[in-house]
Amino acid sequence: MDKIKVIILDNNLEERFDIENALANIDYIEIARTPDDLEEAIAIIESDFVDVILVSNSFNGGGYEIAENLSTEFIDKATIILEKEINEDTMYQAIFSGAKDVILLPVKPNKLVDSIYKANKLTKKRLEHHRKVDITKKKKSGYGQVYSVFSTKGGTGKTFFATNLAITLLKETNKKVCLLDFDLDYGNISLALDIVPKFTIIDVIDDIKSIDPDYIETFLTNHESGLKVLAASKEANVNDFINTEHIQIIIKTLQSAYDYIIIDMSSRFTETTNPAFVFSEKLFLITTPEIMSVKNIKGAITTLTDFNYPKNKINIVLNKFSKNSDIRSNDIEKILGFDIFYKVPDDYLKVMASLNQGIPYVQKYPRSEIGKSFSNIVSNIVGEEK
Numbered sequence: 515m516d517k518i519k520v521i522i523l524d525n526n527l528e529e530r531f532d533i534e535n536a537l538a539n540i541d542y543i544e545i546a547r548t549p550d551d552l553e554e555a556i557a558i559i560e561s562d563f564v565d566v567i568l569v570s571n572s573f574n575g576g577g578y579e580i581a582e583n584l585s586t587e588f589i590d591k592a593t594i595i596l597e598k599e600i601n602e603d604t605m606y607q608a609i610f611s612g613a614k615d616v617i618l619l620p621v622k623p624n625k626l627v628d629s630i631y632k633a634n635k636l637t638k639k640r641l642e643h644h645r646k647v648d649i650t651k652k653k654k655s656g657y658g659q660v661y662s663v664f665s666t667k668g669g670t671g672k673t674f675f676a677t678n679l680a681i682t683l684l685k686e687t688n689k690k691v692c693l694l695d696f697d698l699d700y701g702n703i704s705l706a707l708d709i710v711p712k713f714t715i716i717d718v719i720d721d722i723k724s725i726d727p728d729y730i731e732t733f734l735t736n737h738e739s740g741l742k743v744l745a746a747s748k749e750a751n752v753n754d755f756i757n758t759e760h761i762q763i764i765i766k767t768l769q770s771a772y773d774y775i776i777i778d779m780s781s782r783f784t785e786t787t788n789p790a791f792v793f794s795e796k797l798f799l800i801t802t803p804e805i806m807s808v809k810n811i812k813g814a815i816t817t818l819t820d821f822n823y824p825k826n827k828i829n830i831v832l833n834k835f836s837k838n839s840d841i842r843s844n845d846i847e848k849i850l851g852f853d854i855f856y857k858v859p860d861d862y863l864k865v866m867a868s869l870n871q872g873i874p875y876v877q878k879y880p881r882s883e884i885g886k887s888f889s890n891i892v893s894n895i896v897g898e899e900k
């Protein structure tokens with residue numbers, strides 16, 4: 515068996531000593547050199563073929579942020595967080611940071627060794643999977659961009675925004691676009707697009723072990739625009755079987771086959787769909803110009819920043835705005851502490867007409883004000899990539 519090389523990023527000498535002791539007699543584990551600072555740690559990780567990175571939550575004043583940067587930069591290495599306390603908050607932070615596990619300090623030797631072994635195995639397996647996926651992919655090089663649409667208030671227009679963004683991206687870039695319904699309990703993209711899916715996310719989960727970019731394609735539903743949709747299940751209770759890892763696999767697999775992956779989310783934070791936040795290039799937070807809606811979004815921003823979610827991924831969208839709105843957009847910006855990136859006007863009559871005919875708004879009214887708003891959003895997205 516190849517040795518697993520482990521680097522320990524912990525400024526606390528006592529903790530580090532405990533960990534070194536716990537690993538000292540394990541013949542398949544080798545401890546890497548001790549870095550003086552983060553810069554040196556990165557150099558060691560790169561040059562000494564480190565497999566597993568142990569990061570203390572307090573390392574260099576921000577272990578989670580460091581863990582996130584490391585797990586993004588080194589996808590072939592497993593990151594494990596060392597924490598003094600494991601609770602819901604720390605678990606969320608760990609998931610957002612891309613860490614494979616959280617280990618309680620002071621470490622229990624068996625638990626630590628087991629975690630290192632499993633995290634390494636899982637990461638190597640994923641890498642194998644990616645290599646296979648790379649061979650089969652037919653599109654461009656590089657991974658598809660993920661954009662998630664979220665709001666902690668129901669009915670703000672997430673599904674409307676996600677659907678129309680996906681269709682505009684498809685029309686204006688001519689690239690491969692896939693729309694995922696991750697509003698697992700109440701998903702209604704099928705209704706919005708007037709499609710009747712033969713398969714849903716539940717069928718993908720049933721066969722998750724065999725999923726690859728070609729196979730997942732067979733579970734997607736075609737919309738006449740050319741958009742591909744992974745529909746949510748309509749059956750009650752089946753979604754309890756979907757877990758975080760399933761969601762990760764689905765996103766990663768689709769990233770290999772599609773240029774853009776748009777994700778319509780539910781109105782609350784759930785652990786299962788957390789990977790959508792993590793993988794997103796941009797997170798569109800949808801608010802309407804109403805007090806309750808802005809208040810809710812303010813809460814969502816607080817939660818996200820508490821979990822170290824990168825602020826630069828957050829894009830505030832003001833939907834259904836009109837001259838008669840409760841609050842002016844300047845005030846919304848002040849309350850949220852964020853600029854509003856996009857405004858989508860309220861257009862009740864045309865929205866109703868498009869829904870009644872089952873034709874997405876931007877397809878039916880491409881030259882309308884809303885149609886132009888979506889074109890602008892897409893130009894910005896595509897412009898930023900160049």
Ligand SMILES: Nc1ncnc2c1ncn2[C@@H]1O[C@H](COP(=O)(O)OP(=O)(O)OP(=O)(O)O)[C@@H](O)[C@H]1O
Pocket residue numbers: 665667668669670671672673674675697780781833834835858859860861862865869
């Ligand atoms: N800009 C708009 N102008 C007019 N009506 C809109 C606009 N955006 C969305 N709507 C309508 O508002 C309603 C709620 O929108 P939608 O279903 O997209 O919200 P949601 O956030 O996905 O809701 P849920 O929380 O139930 O998933 C729908 O009837 C939709 O057609």
Ligand SMILES: [Mg+2]
Pocket residue numbers: 672673674697702778
């Ligand atoms: Mg919705």
